[in-house]
Amino acid sequence: MLKKRIIPVQLLLNNRLVKTKIFDKYLDVGNPIKSSKIYNDSDADELIFLNIERKSRSIKPLLDILEEVSKVCFMPLSLGGGIKNIDDLKSLFRNGADKVIINSSVYENYNFIKTASDLYGKQSIVISIDAKKNLENKNYDLFSECGTKKELISLAKHLEYCEKAGAGEIFVNSIDQDGLMQGYDIELISKVANNCNLPIIGCGGAGNFKHMKDAFQITNVNALACGSLFNFGDNNPIRAKSFLQNYNLNFKIVK
């Protein structure tokens, strides 16, 4: 039986890991390589690295840490933030990435997904969507460029295009809930689940194990990502899974 996944998200800024609140206010949460090793030892299912440098968008910060991280992590590594073209993908895959996470570049050119998917396989292309609730029309607005640029396309249409072009997974992140540790945006994750036929990773807002339990049980997503949960709580993936196992959610067994 396919197991659920818990995926720690590590945000890279100035060669350190940081955590944000509503995509703002950074707090240092560690050394990227040491932290990754800790996640490897505490049985994380995968690891996501997102480069959130706003000043210059390139994949260099990711490449700077990728080699060392892949020496200490023997689970899938997904990297994103600043990916612009196929050469970027080539560099990341050659240096140890298993999946790439693309956000902004996709809005300009859905064909990028098709080319990437044809070359590297659908399973290694993750499309990341940052969304914020529009309080007027109750829909979700999509943002690119680290949450600074509002895109005009609707969530449903964007998902449709991404799926058609060959995306393998969708990573959906709630800007509103980011870092607040008050629960996932269940409505957002459900909307994504209802509008595409791809595996989904929900992200943004996990503060305790109950939030994860609710998100898994209500939305039925395959994977949940979290940032603050493991940085600002006496939690780690092992404990999260034991807790959730008691509510009949099944995770990988490696003992």
Place this chain on the structure above:
Amino acid sequence: MALIKIQKMIAVIDNSYSNLKSITNALSFLNISHVVIKAGDIADNHSHLIIPGVGNFSTVMNDLKKNKEDTKIINFFKLKKPIMGICLGMQILSSLGDESGPTSGLNLIPGSVKKMHSLENEYLPHIGWNSVKILKNHPVLNEIKNEMDFYFVHSYKFNLENANHALGETFYCENFNSIVTKDNVIGFQFHPEKSQKYGLKIFQNFCNWDGSC
């Protein structure tokens, strides 16, 4: 009489699209001597072969056939030296794949590679951790417990001609072969280099295997 000890040297095939780093990192972590080569450079001093693989069956096989690199692998097999295929590297061990039109494989383990059937709430690709039911003992599975989870990421499966070549079975949408083996070849649909503790154990066992069973 002096015993000749064969130095272990694991050859990892570079077929351009794979994430080689993870495999070489795993071997380095285990302190196992290894070298990354094109299939055309398979040499006598290579004791074991690892064929990784990510991407497209046809593309990879056509690349191998172009420079007759496929015959090099087949010769290695004939020397009864151990070969491990991972994911697409496992699939090309078969006779035939139909990913971008029918393409013949290395034909080391008879069978064909077909697309999996997705179900309503079970999408393709099959991504994530899933359990492997071990069907019989094998030196490469030494100390691997039954029903442990490994990391899968694929949309195609290996249909065997001979059920005896099935070593591990997994369920996603349907039952499919997650580990196949014949003589001195073993193939894993999942990624041992991404499967933490037990994945590393598989590498260790493989590198200690002499190809017999």
Place this chain on the structure above:
Amino acid sequence: MKNCNKCLLPETHETIEFNKIGTCNICDQHKFKKEKIDWQKKKIEFEVILKKYRGKYNYDCIVPFSGGKDSVFTLHKLVKDYNLKCLVVSFDHTFFRPKLIENRKKIFKSLGVDCLTFTPNWKLVQKLMLETFIRKGDFCWHCHSGIFAYPMQIAIKENVPLVIWGEPQAEYTAYYSYEDTLKETEEVNEERFNKFVNLGISADDMLHMLNDNSINKRDLAPYAYPKLEDLKKINFRSICLGSYFPWDVKKQVKIIKEELDWEEDLNAGIPPEYAYEKVECQMQGIRDYIKFIKRGSGRTAHLSAIDIRNNRIEQNVAQKNIDEYDGKKPKGLDIFLKNIGITESEFNEIAKSHAVFPANINPENLEEGDELPDQTMWDINAPMKREYAQKKLQEHGFDKNTKNDSSY
């Protein structure tokens, strides 16, 4: 709240999982320990390991030591039963209780051992306590990290590769099971350190988390786990005595009392019959209090669970103890608050923010416990500067109640 129907531990206990009949995995592990391990065979395996290292280095082994029941038993066994030349290595977390210090002196003299004790920089310890209390609801990072990393550093420095610890984790949690004991897959190494000892924070992580220009990499050196390659160079082996001998706390306490005149010293918030537990640390009561607020379950529940598994106590008696002793605010709390520079309401807010679902404890409703007899002897010098604490609270968003409060 779900509880194990055998040992009564709640679902908020780390790594606990319940099976179909409602019993927990830690109880199952205990059963495995009793039924599936050939302890005679394990003893022989232990002796094989000792043979490999005995007499070849300046010391046969390092024994990480506090002076509590486990490390005393371990040291006693290694010196008396195995005649090993041990280097005792202690990381002084700065909160040793007076009787513990006496016990240590007595035992070192009685057994005749060389010892190294490292006492870290108090000013840094204060900052580390505040930082990890806020981030993790656990102020003992310096202690966890120091105790496990420092002896490994000494192993390299002194070239003493064998390090022998005491109790195996499988007695208390499921990070490792007794199956790991059987297959020798629980070693006290960096993986274990990362799994649960260091709260997920390495020394390198902590350096920048502190966000303090006066602190640099050198300052965090005592807390850094050495590189694997350096440990491999000395051919290190780091094991638990309890992986080779069945751990039985009550029997072991009896031995060390009789043979070494080790004295127990009741700590806060637990029944008097457990006076041999957790004797070492002045801050233990506060630690257990925080645990209660976070998990709805305290030290008495933990100790009762062990006794239930060993058939030493009935469930109803255990429950009575738990109701009576767990969840009392320790009198030593004020000292702790001054040590890290926060008010009690800030403490409550931070502790509550780390509650593990479904625990829902309101510390304002909890009664106060009795003062420990030695509390007047605890050192209260060099309290934390309030401005530093306020800045930290602000950094982490806990500053709503502290706007103009410069006293505490």
